[in-house]
Amino acid sequence: MIDKTVASVADAVADTEDGATVAVAGFGAAGSPVELLHALIDQGAKKLTIINNNAGNGKIGLASLIDSGRVAKMICSFPRSTGSVVFPDLYRAGKIDLEVVPQGTLAERLRAAGAGIPAFYTPTSVGTPLADGKETRDFDGKAYVMETWLHADIALIKADVADTHGNLIYNMTARNFAPIMCMAATTTIVQAREIVDPGSINPEIVVTPGIFVDRVIHVPNPEHEDDLLRAERSYP
Protein backbone atom coordinates (compact mmCIF):
# COMPACT_ATOMS: atom_id res chain seq x y z
CA MET A 1 0.00 0.00 0.00
CA ILE A 2 1.29 3.44 -0.88
CA ASP A 3 0.66 6.14 1.69
CA LYS A 4 2.65 9.38 1.44
CA THR A 5 0.91 11.10 4.32
CA VAL A 6 3.04 12.48 7.14
CA ALA A 7 1.60 13.31 10.56
CA SER A 8 2.58 16.95 10.84
CA VAL A 9 4.19 19.85 9.02
CA ALA A 10 7.03 19.63 11.58
CA ASP A 11 7.73 15.98 10.67
CA ALA A 12 7.52 16.83 6.98
CA VAL A 13 10.35 19.40 7.04
CA ALA A 14 12.40 17.83 9.89
CA ASP A 15 15.26 16.64 7.64
CA THR A 16 15.85 19.96 5.84
CA GLU A 17 19.60 20.56 5.80
CA ASP A 18 21.58 23.79 6.09
CA GLY A 19 22.39 25.14 2.63
CA ALA A 20 19.38 23.47 0.99
CA THR A 21 17.68 24.95 -2.08
CA VAL A 22 13.98 25.26 -1.34
CA ALA A 23 11.36 25.97 -4.00
CA VAL A 24 8.40 27.73 -2.38
CA ALA A 25 5.17 27.73 -4.37
CA GLY A 26 2.92 30.76 -4.61
CA PHE A 27 2.47 33.97 -6.56
CA GLY A 28 2.08 36.79 -4.08
CA ALA A 29 -0.24 35.40 -1.41
CA ALA A 30 -2.06 32.91 -3.65
CA GLY A 31 -0.72 29.39 -3.16
CA SER A 32 1.75 30.29 -0.42
CA PRO A 33 2.25 27.24 1.85
CA VAL A 34 2.10 29.25 5.07
CA GLU A 35 2.02 26.33 7.53
CA LEU A 36 5.00 24.58 5.89
CA LEU A 37 6.99 27.83 5.84
CA HIS A 38 6.33 28.38 9.53
CA ALA A 39 7.35 24.79 10.23
CA LEU A 40 10.61 25.44 8.37
CA ILE A 41 11.21 28.52 10.52
CA ASP A 42 10.73 26.38 13.64
CA GLN A 43 12.96 23.64 12.21
CA GLY A 44 15.94 25.97 12.01
CA ALA A 45 17.82 25.13 8.78
CA LYS A 46 20.02 28.03 7.67
CA LYS A 47 21.94 29.36 4.64
CA LEU A 48 18.96 28.43 2.48
CA THR A 49 18.52 29.36 -1.18
CA ILE A 50 14.86 30.10 -1.85
CA ILE A 51 13.14 29.96 -5.24
CA ASN A 52 9.87 31.91 -5.40
CA ASN A 53 8.35 34.41 -7.82
CA ASN A 54 8.53 37.14 -5.18
CA ALA A 55 10.33 37.72 -1.90
CA GLY A 56 7.55 37.57 0.65
CA ASN A 57 5.12 40.09 2.06
CA GLY A 58 4.71 41.58 5.52
CA LYS A 59 6.30 39.52 8.28
CA ILE A 60 4.69 36.13 7.80
CA GLY A 61 5.40 33.07 5.66
CA LEU A 62 8.34 33.52 3.29
CA ALA A 63 9.03 37.07 4.51
CA SER A 64 9.27 35.76 8.06
CA LEU A 65 11.73 33.04 7.02
CA ILE A 66 13.87 35.71 5.33
CA ASP A 67 13.50 37.98 8.37
CA SER A 68 14.84 35.23 10.62
CA GLY A 69 18.17 35.50 8.78
CA ARG A 70 18.08 31.98 7.42
CA VAL A 71 18.00 32.76 3.73
CA ALA A 72 21.35 33.35 2.01
CA LYS A 73 19.96 33.83 -1.48
CA MET A 74 16.68 34.52 -3.28
CA ILE A 75 16.05 33.40 -6.86
CA CYS A 76 12.96 35.24 -8.09
CA SER A 77 11.47 37.43 -10.82
CA PHE A 78 9.98 40.26 -8.78
CA PRO A 79 11.33 40.91 -5.27
CA ARG A 80 9.90 44.44 -5.17
CA SER A 81 6.24 44.78 -4.30
CA THR A 82 4.10 47.01 -2.14
CA GLY A 83 3.92 44.75 0.88
CA SER A 84 7.54 43.58 0.68
CA VAL A 85 9.64 45.17 3.43
CA VAL A 86 11.89 42.46 4.85
CA PHE A 87 13.78 41.53 1.68
CA PRO A 88 14.50 45.09 0.46
CA ASP A 89 16.03 46.05 3.82
CA LEU A 90 18.32 42.98 3.94
CA TYR A 91 19.26 43.37 0.27
CA ARG A 92 20.25 47.02 0.68
CA ALA A 93 22.28 46.04 3.77
CA GLY A 94 24.13 43.47 1.64
CA LYS A 95 22.92 40.60 3.83
CA ILE A 96 21.15 38.54 1.18
CA ASP A 97 22.01 37.60 -2.42
CA LEU A 98 19.57 38.00 -5.29
CA GLU A 99 19.36 36.28 -8.66
CA VAL A 100 16.63 38.02 -10.64
CA VAL A 101 15.21 35.84 -13.42
CA PRO A 102 12.51 36.71 -15.99
CA GLN A 103 9.30 35.04 -14.84
CA GLY A 104 8.91 32.77 -17.86
CA THR A 105 12.56 31.78 -17.71
CA LEU A 106 12.15 30.96 -14.02
CA ALA A 107 9.15 28.75 -14.83
CA GLU A 108 10.88 27.05 -17.77
CA ARG A 109 14.09 26.44 -15.79
CA LEU A 110 12.03 24.62 -13.15
CA ARG A 111 10.11 22.66 -15.77
CA ALA A 112 13.36 21.76 -17.53
CA ALA A 113 14.85 20.44 -14.28
CA GLY A 114 11.76 18.31 -13.77
CA ALA A 115 11.94 17.04 -17.33
CA GLY A 116 15.68 16.25 -17.33
CA ILE A 117 16.59 19.01 -19.79
CA PRO A 118 19.86 20.70 -18.71
CA ALA A 119 19.53 23.80 -20.88
CA PHE A 120 17.32 25.49 -23.42
CA TYR A 121 17.37 28.61 -25.63
CA THR A 122 14.87 31.44 -25.31
CA PRO A 123 14.48 34.89 -26.90
CA THR A 124 13.59 36.33 -23.48
CA SER A 125 16.23 38.81 -22.21
CA VAL A 126 18.31 38.87 -25.43
CA GLY A 127 20.05 42.24 -25.59
CA THR A 128 19.31 43.08 -21.95
CA PRO A 129 21.53 43.11 -18.83
CA LEU A 130 19.95 39.79 -17.73
CA ALA A 131 21.62 38.04 -20.68
CA ASP A 132 25.10 39.32 -19.77
CA GLY A 133 27.65 36.51 -19.65
CA LYS A 134 25.25 33.93 -21.06
CA GLU A 135 25.78 31.99 -24.28
CA THR A 136 23.68 33.25 -27.20
CA ARG A 137 23.04 31.44 -30.44
CA ASP A 138 21.13 32.14 -33.64
CA PHE A 139 18.35 29.87 -34.82
CA ASP A 140 16.69 30.69 -38.17
CA GLY A 141 18.29 34.12 -38.10
CA LYS A 142 17.13 35.16 -34.64
CA ALA A 143 19.18 35.39 -31.42
CA TYR A 144 18.40 33.28 -28.38
CA VAL A 145 20.02 33.06 -24.95
CA MET A 146 20.86 29.80 -23.24
CA GLU A 147 19.34 29.20 -19.81
CA THR A 148 19.99 26.21 -17.58
CA TRP A 149 17.75 24.00 -15.49
CA LEU A 150 16.94 24.91 -11.89
CA HIS A 151 16.74 22.05 -9.41
CA ALA A 152 15.55 22.26 -5.83
CA ASP A 153 16.33 19.97 -2.92
CA ILE A 154 12.85 20.39 -1.54
CA ALA A 155 9.62 22.02 -2.72
CA LEU A 156 6.99 23.38 -0.33
CA ILE A 157 3.56 23.22 -1.95
CA LYS A 158 -0.01 24.16 -1.06
CA ALA A 159 -2.68 22.01 -2.70
CA ASP A 160 -6.43 22.00 -2.31
CA VAL A 161 -7.00 18.24 -2.49
CA ALA A 162 -4.46 15.40 -2.43
CA ASP A 163 -4.89 11.66 -2.34
CA THR A 164 -2.56 9.42 -0.38
CA HIS A 165 -0.57 8.69 -3.57
CA GLY A 166 0.20 12.41 -3.89
CA ASN A 167 -2.08 13.20 -6.81
CA LEU A 168 -2.96 16.89 -6.50
CA ILE A 169 -5.50 19.46 -7.51
CA TYR A 170 -5.21 23.16 -6.70
CA ASN A 171 -7.53 26.10 -6.16
CA MET A 172 -7.75 28.53 -9.11
CA THR A 173 -4.71 30.84 -9.48
CA ALA A 174 -3.14 29.34 -6.34
CA ARG A 175 -1.80 26.71 -8.78
CA ASN A 176 0.82 29.01 -10.39
CA PHE A 177 4.36 27.60 -9.85
CA ALA A 178 3.31 24.56 -7.78
CA PRO A 179 3.13 21.85 -10.49
CA ILE A 180 6.57 22.70 -11.94
CA MET A 181 8.15 23.02 -8.50
CA CYS A 182 6.80 19.54 -7.66
CA MET A 183 8.65 18.32 -10.77
CA ALA A 184 11.90 20.19 -10.06
CA ALA A 185 12.49 19.10 -6.45
CA THR A 186 14.18 16.00 -5.09
CA THR A 187 11.70 15.92 -2.20
CA THR A 188 8.29 17.49 -2.71
CA ILE A 189 6.31 18.29 0.42
CA VAL A 190 2.63 19.17 0.07
CA GLN A 191 0.17 20.63 2.54
CA ALA A 192 -3.38 19.83 1.43
CA ARG A 193 -6.69 21.16 2.73
CA GLU A 194 -8.23 17.75 2.15
CA ILE A 195 -6.72 14.28 1.79
CA VAL A 196 -8.75 11.56 0.12
CA ASP A 197 -8.32 7.89 -0.75
CA PRO A 198 -6.81 6.88 -4.10
CA GLY A 199 -9.55 6.76 -6.70
CA SER A 200 -11.49 9.62 -5.15
CA ILE A 201 -10.01 12.20 -7.53
CA ASN A 202 -11.14 11.72 -11.11
CA PRO A 203 -7.92 10.86 -13.01
CA GLU A 204 -9.02 13.27 -15.76
CA ILE A 205 -8.69 16.25 -13.43
CA VAL A 206 -5.45 15.39 -11.61
CA VAL A 207 -3.11 18.37 -12.15
CA THR A 208 0.05 17.03 -10.51
CA PRO A 209 0.45 13.23 -10.76
CA GLY A 210 1.63 11.58 -7.55
CA ILE A 211 5.00 10.55 -9.01
CA PHE A 212 6.17 14.15 -8.43
CA VAL A 213 5.12 14.16 -4.77
CA ASP A 214 6.87 12.62 -1.74
CA ARG A 215 5.08 13.79 1.40
CA VAL A 216 1.51 14.93 2.01
CA ILE A 217 0.32 16.64 5.20
CA HIS A 218 -3.28 17.39 6.08
CA VAL A 219 -3.75 21.10 6.91
CA PRO A 220 -7.55 21.32 7.00
CA ASN A 221 -7.95 25.06 7.61
CA PRO A 222 -4.91 26.66 6.00
CA GLU A 223 -4.17 30.26 6.87
CA HIS A 224 -4.26 32.46 3.80
CA GLU A 225 -1.31 34.81 3.53
CA ASP A 226 -3.73 37.48 2.33
CA ASP A 227 -5.74 37.26 5.58
CA LEU A 228 -2.58 37.28 7.71
CA LEU A 229 -1.33 40.39 5.90
CA ARG A 230 -4.63 42.19 6.40
CA ALA A 231 -4.52 41.35 10.11
CA GLU A 232 -0.87 42.52 10.19
CA ARG A 233 0.16 39.28 11.83
CA SER A 234 3.75 38.21 12.25
CA TYR A 235 5.49 34.89 12.87
CA PRO A 236 6.79 33.54 15.16
Place this chain on the structure above:
Amino acid sequence: MSWTPDEMAARAALDIPNGAYVNLGIGMPERVANFVPEGRTFIYHSENGLLGMGPEPVETERDPDLINAGKKPVSLNPGASFFHHADSFAMIRGGHIDYCVLGAMQVAKNGDLANWSTGAKDAIPAVGGAMDLVAGAKTIYVITRHTTKDGTPKLVDTCTYPLTGLGVVKRIYTDLAVVAVSEFGFKLVETAPGIGADEVQTKTAAPLT
Protein backbone atom coordinates in the same frame (compact mmCIF):
# COMPACT_ATOMS: atom_id res chain seq x y z
CA MET B 1 -6.65 68.97 -25.22
CA SER B 2 -4.37 66.07 -24.48
CA TRP B 3 -5.90 62.66 -23.99
CA THR B 4 -6.67 61.37 -20.48
CA PRO B 5 -5.41 57.93 -19.43
CA ASP B 6 -8.89 56.54 -20.13
CA GLU B 7 -8.89 58.11 -23.61
CA MET B 8 -5.41 56.70 -24.28
CA ALA B 9 -6.62 53.25 -23.25
CA ALA B 10 -9.76 53.59 -25.38
CA ARG B 11 -7.65 54.61 -28.39
CA ALA B 12 -5.38 51.58 -27.96
CA ALA B 13 -8.40 49.27 -27.65
CA LEU B 14 -9.58 50.45 -31.09
CA ASP B 15 -6.44 48.86 -32.59
CA ILE B 16 -7.12 45.39 -31.16
CA PRO B 17 -9.31 43.14 -33.32
CA ASN B 18 -12.26 41.02 -32.20
CA GLY B 19 -11.32 37.65 -30.72
CA ALA B 20 -7.75 38.62 -29.81
CA TYR B 21 -5.92 36.99 -26.91
CA VAL B 22 -4.65 39.98 -24.94
CA ASN B 23 -2.27 40.48 -22.04
CA LEU B 24 -2.49 43.83 -20.27
CA GLY B 25 0.41 45.14 -18.18
CA ILE B 26 -0.07 46.46 -14.67
CA GLY B 27 -1.18 50.09 -14.31
CA MET B 28 -2.46 52.22 -17.18
CA PRO B 29 -2.64 49.29 -19.66
CA GLU B 30 -5.23 47.60 -17.40
CA ARG B 31 -7.71 50.35 -18.37
CA VAL B 32 -7.90 48.97 -21.92
CA ALA B 33 -10.31 46.32 -20.57
CA ASN B 34 -12.82 49.07 -19.77
CA PHE B 35 -12.98 50.27 -23.38
CA VAL B 36 -13.54 47.23 -25.55
CA PRO B 37 -15.17 48.55 -28.75
CA GLU B 38 -18.81 47.62 -29.36
CA GLY B 39 -19.18 44.21 -30.98
CA ARG B 40 -15.71 42.95 -30.03
CA THR B 41 -14.64 40.41 -27.43
CA PHE B 42 -11.08 40.13 -26.13
CA ILE B 43 -9.87 37.15 -24.13
CA TYR B 44 -7.55 38.26 -21.36
CA HIS B 45 -4.50 36.30 -20.30
CA SER B 46 -2.94 36.77 -16.88
CA GLU B 47 0.63 35.48 -16.43
CA ASN B 48 -0.17 33.78 -13.14
CA GLY B 49 -2.17 31.07 -14.87
CA LEU B 50 -5.52 32.36 -16.09
CA LEU B 51 -7.19 32.80 -19.48
CA GLY B 52 -10.63 34.38 -19.63
CA MET B 53 -10.00 36.86 -16.83
CA GLY B 54 -12.99 39.04 -15.97
CA PRO B 55 -13.28 42.39 -14.17
CA GLU B 56 -12.64 43.08 -10.49
CA PRO B 57 -15.54 41.54 -8.54
CA VAL B 58 -17.64 43.19 -5.84
CA GLU B 59 -16.16 42.95 -2.34
CA THR B 60 -18.30 39.96 -1.29
CA GLU B 61 -17.25 37.86 -4.28
CA ARG B 62 -13.51 38.34 -3.95
CA ASP B 63 -11.35 35.25 -3.46
CA PRO B 64 -7.67 35.64 -2.52
CA ASP B 65 -6.91 32.58 -4.71
CA LEU B 66 -8.36 34.31 -7.78
CA ILE B 67 -6.00 37.16 -8.61
CA ASN B 68 -4.27 38.72 -11.62
CA ALA B 69 -0.59 39.33 -12.31
CA GLY B 70 -0.86 42.58 -10.35
CA LYS B 71 -2.10 40.47 -7.40
CA LYS B 72 -5.50 42.16 -7.47
CA PRO B 73 -8.77 40.20 -7.17
CA VAL B 74 -10.41 39.36 -10.49
CA SER B 75 -13.35 37.29 -11.76
CA LEU B 76 -13.82 34.58 -14.38
CA ASN B 77 -15.53 35.04 -17.72
CA PRO B 78 -17.39 32.08 -19.26
CA GLY B 79 -14.84 29.83 -20.96
CA ALA B 80 -12.03 30.66 -18.52
CA SER B 81 -9.25 28.20 -17.74
CA PHE B 82 -6.44 27.75 -15.21
CA PHE B 83 -2.94 26.42 -15.91
CA HIS B 84 0.49 26.40 -14.31
CA HIS B 85 3.25 28.93 -14.85
CA ALA B 86 5.23 27.01 -17.47
CA ASP B 87 2.11 26.61 -19.63
CA SER B 88 1.23 30.25 -19.03
CA PHE B 89 4.61 31.40 -20.30
CA ALA B 90 4.49 28.88 -23.15
CA MET B 91 1.43 30.85 -24.29
CA ILE B 92 3.56 34.01 -24.15
CA ARG B 93 6.92 32.71 -25.37
CA GLY B 94 5.38 30.37 -27.93
CA GLY B 95 3.77 33.30 -29.77
CA HIS B 96 0.17 32.49 -28.85
CA ILE B 97 -0.70 35.85 -27.26
CA ASP B 98 -1.87 38.22 -30.00
CA TYR B 99 -1.52 41.59 -28.28
CA CYS B 100 0.30 42.81 -25.22
CA VAL B 101 -0.12 46.35 -23.90
CA LEU B 102 2.61 47.58 -21.56
CA GLY B 103 3.82 50.72 -19.85
CA ALA B 104 7.22 52.22 -20.63
CA MET B 105 10.02 54.32 -19.22
CA GLN B 106 11.55 54.81 -22.67
CA VAL B 107 10.82 53.66 -26.22
CA ALA B 108 13.48 54.13 -28.90
CA LYS B 109 12.82 54.96 -32.57
CA ASN B 110 13.77 51.37 -33.51
CA GLY B 111 11.20 49.90 -31.10
CA ASP B 112 13.60 49.11 -28.26
CA LEU B 113 11.75 49.19 -24.93
CA ALA B 114 12.99 50.01 -21.43
CA ASN B 115 10.36 49.51 -18.74
CA TRP B 116 11.82 47.51 -15.84
CA SER B 117 14.74 49.36 -14.30
CA THR B 118 16.32 52.82 -14.21
CA GLY B 119 19.65 51.13 -13.58
CA ALA B 120 20.08 53.16 -10.38
CA LYS B 121 22.71 51.68 -8.08
CA ASP B 122 20.43 51.33 -5.04
CA ALA B 123 17.42 50.01 -7.00
CA ILE B 124 16.33 46.43 -6.39
CA PRO B 125 16.15 44.71 -9.78
CA ALA B 126 12.69 43.27 -10.50
CA VAL B 127 11.62 42.19 -13.97
CA GLY B 128 8.53 39.99 -13.56
CA GLY B 129 7.17 38.82 -16.91
CA ALA B 130 7.99 41.93 -18.98
CA MET B 131 10.94 40.44 -20.90
CA ASP B 132 8.95 37.30 -21.72
CA LEU B 133 5.97 39.31 -22.95
CA VAL B 134 7.96 41.55 -25.28
CA ALA B 135 9.95 38.60 -26.65
CA GLY B 136 6.93 36.41 -27.22
CA ALA B 137 3.66 38.25 -27.79
CA LYS B 138 2.89 38.86 -31.48
CA THR B 139 2.19 42.60 -31.22
CA ILE B 140 3.42 44.94 -28.49
CA TYR B 141 1.67 48.24 -27.82
CA VAL B 142 2.83 50.78 -25.26
CA ILE B 143 0.63 53.18 -23.30
CA THR B 144 2.55 55.98 -21.63
CA ARG B 145 2.61 59.70 -21.06
CA HIS B 146 4.56 61.37 -23.83
CA THR B 147 7.09 62.81 -21.36
CA THR B 148 8.09 62.27 -17.74
CA LYS B 149 6.69 64.58 -15.05
CA ASP B 150 9.62 66.97 -15.54
CA GLY B 151 9.04 67.09 -19.31
CA THR B 152 11.80 64.72 -20.42
CA PRO B 153 10.80 62.87 -23.62
CA LYS B 154 10.09 59.14 -23.24
CA LEU B 155 10.18 58.57 -27.00
CA VAL B 156 13.89 58.72 -27.69
CA ASP B 157 16.62 58.11 -30.24
CA THR B 158 18.31 55.46 -28.08
CA CYS B 159 17.20 54.12 -24.69
CA THR B 160 19.51 55.09 -21.84
CA TYR B 161 17.83 52.80 -19.29
CA PRO B 162 18.49 49.02 -19.28
CA LEU B 163 16.48 47.37 -22.07
CA THR B 164 13.51 45.03 -21.70
CA GLY B 165 13.60 43.95 -25.34
CA LEU B 166 15.10 44.92 -28.70
CA GLY B 167 12.94 46.34 -31.50
CA VAL B 168 9.71 45.03 -30.00
CA VAL B 169 7.29 47.99 -29.82
CA LYS B 170 4.86 48.49 -32.72
CA ARG B 171 2.76 51.43 -31.52
CA ILE B 172 2.78 53.97 -28.70
CA TYR B 173 -0.37 55.57 -27.32
CA THR B 174 0.44 58.74 -25.39
CA ASP B 175 -1.54 61.67 -24.00
CA LEU B 176 -0.55 63.65 -27.11
CA ALA B 177 -0.48 61.23 -30.01
CA VAL B 178 -0.49 57.77 -31.50
CA VAL B 179 2.99 56.98 -32.81
CA ALA B 180 3.92 53.94 -34.88
CA VAL B 181 7.39 52.44 -35.00
CA SER B 182 8.45 51.77 -38.59
CA GLU B 183 11.70 50.73 -40.21
CA PHE B 184 12.32 54.46 -40.76
CA GLY B 185 11.69 55.41 -37.12
CA PHE B 186 8.74 57.08 -35.39
CA LYS B 187 5.71 57.81 -37.56
CA LEU B 188 2.96 60.13 -36.34
CA VAL B 189 -0.37 58.35 -36.83
CA GLU B 190 -2.75 60.71 -35.04
CA THR B 191 -2.70 63.60 -32.58
CA ALA B 192 -5.01 64.35 -29.66
CA PRO B 193 -7.64 67.04 -30.40
CA GLY B 194 -6.02 70.49 -30.46
CA ILE B 195 -2.47 69.11 -30.32
CA GLY B 196 -0.31 70.02 -33.30
CA ALA B 197 2.32 67.84 -34.93
CA ASP B 198 4.91 70.52 -34.01
CA GLU B 199 4.16 70.16 -30.31
CA VAL B 200 4.45 66.37 -30.50
CA GLN B 201 7.79 66.70 -32.32
CA THR B 202 9.09 69.18 -29.72
CA LYS B 203 8.35 66.66 -26.98
CA THR B 204 9.86 63.70 -28.86
CA ALA B 205 13.64 63.15 -28.79
CA ALA B 206 13.82 61.61 -32.29
CA PRO B 207 12.43 62.64 -35.69
CA LEU B 208 8.71 62.02 -36.36
CA THR B 209 7.63 61.45 -39.94
